[in-house]
Amino acid sequence: MVMFRWLRLVEPGKVVWTAVMVTLLHMCIFWLSPGKLIEVSPTTLSYHLIPLGSMSFFAEELQPMIIARNDTGDKLSLYSAPVDIVQSKKIANLFMNKSPHRMHNFQGKQAGGLYTYFHNSYHRSEEVQLRETLEELLDMLSVPTYxxxxxLRMGGFYCNHKPDGEKHVCHDPNLYPDNDYCMVYSFGVGHDFTFDMQIDKFGCQVFAFDSDLYHSHYPTYITERLTFYKVRVGTYFLKATQYQLHDMAAGPFVVEYWPIPAIMAKLGHTHHQLHYLKLDIEGDEWTVLEKSLFQTDILEGTQQLALEVHLDDLRHGGGYLSLHSLLTCVARYLRILHGLNSRGFLLAHWEPNYKGSELTTLAGLTFHVFSETLWVNPGYQRRRNNPTKGQPPPQL
Known part of the structure; x- marks a missing residue:
């Protein structure tokens, strides 16, 4: 009987002990796990993914996130590994208090090439600066301000169901008045004239430009209002010998580069306004904008700008570029976009380039390397263009 009572008394203790152990095990799993998946609501036309405040470089643990995009319909899972550079600002202050004068080249623990330095006071690392600058760049490229x-969608997939060549045009009444002479410059047509031919049907006179080995077979006068010149846009005059990389047996061919101001002068359009300017020039758009167009007042007389954006320097997470070089590249992109803003242009539309849909991750942000943008200049002062008399010249 005594033994029976003793066993009955011990049994509740076993239950309590088991419950305590299970609770402790759950607590350990909770604290050691990388965290719960946080569903981030999609932002229309926004292709930067994680808000800056969610990634503290002094946090002991960063939680993984699922990012949803309502435009592309895809979901990207981005895991930010714990960054163990300096655990807190208190530790930073502790290091500084030990050396009240200067601590040169204090190196914390490395995290993806990121080092933290102290020099009398706590300074933001270059990676934090890169992230903040990149966030501003992606905001300017993806969040419409107009x-x-x-x-309207014109050309490309809309016409031939091919995922390229499609451009957008803002057709608001105040931007597209009736009975007004309309001029379009289209740089970088490739071998798809669907956009140029469709905007021609709206009554615009279109001048298209591009050059490769196979363009020699195209006529100059595509339609009554669409003229094609076999030159590429550049920042200065240049004749270059090139090869088709996918067809080396075809041999070399010569490509001419012309600056836009020189083209307009040659065609008698120096005092004309451009209703629509398309730049689809495979990464050269940044140099042409900053080194050529920004040196003139052509953009001030342009109403809409279709810009295919290439962030080539940021491909593959920046490749082998140093943090300082990446920061310089991002700052350059940002500087040129601010140059567009200062000339009155506001972003009206953004979408990824579906033909070259390439994603990259840099400084904790995942984004499209190639995208299509439309910029509108609402302060554009319209004046009536005088149509050029006679047929445009057969060549530049």
Missing amino acids: HCKKL
Whole structure:
């Protein structure tokens, strides 16, 4: 009987002990796990993914996130590994208090090439600066600041179901008045004239430009209002010998580069306004904008700018570029976009380039390397262009 009572008394203790152990095990799993997946609500036309405040470089643990995009329909899972550079600002202050004068080249623990230095006071690392600058760049490229009431798709997939060549045009009444002479410059047509031919049907006179080995077979006068010149846009005059990389047996061919101001002068358009300017020039858009167009007042007389954006320097997470070089590249992109803003242009539309849909991750942000943008100049002062008399010249 005594033994029976003793066993009955011990049994509740076993239950309590088991419950305590299970609770402790759950607590350990919770604290050691990388965290719960946080669902981030999609932002229209925004292709930067994680808000800056969610990634503290002094946090002991960063939680993984799922990022949803309502435009592309895809989901990207981005895991930010714990960054163990300096655990807190208190530790930073502790190091500084030990050396009240200067601590040269204090090197914390490495995290993806990131080092933290102290020099009398706590300074932001270059990686934090890179992230903040990149966030501003992606905001400017993806968050519209101009509302277009009637946005039209022209060319490309809309016409031939191929995922390239499609451009957007803002067709609001105040931007597209009736009975007004309309001029379009289209740089970088490739071998798809669907956009140029469709905007020609809206009554615009279109001048298209591009050059490769196979363009020699195209006529100059595509339609009554569409003229094609076999030159590429550049920042200065240049004749270069090139090869088709996918067809080396075809042999070399000569490509001419012309600056836009020289083209307009040659065609008698120096005092004309451009209703629509398309730049689809495979990464050269940044140099042409900063080194050529920004040196003139052509953009001030341009109403809409279709810009295919290439962030080539940021591909593959920046490749082998140093943090300082990446920061310089991002700052250059940002500087040129601010140059567009200062000339009155506001972003009206953004979408990824579906033909070259390439994603990269840099400084904790995942984004499209190639994208299509439309910029509108609402302060554009319209004046009536005088149509050029006679047929445009057969060549430049």
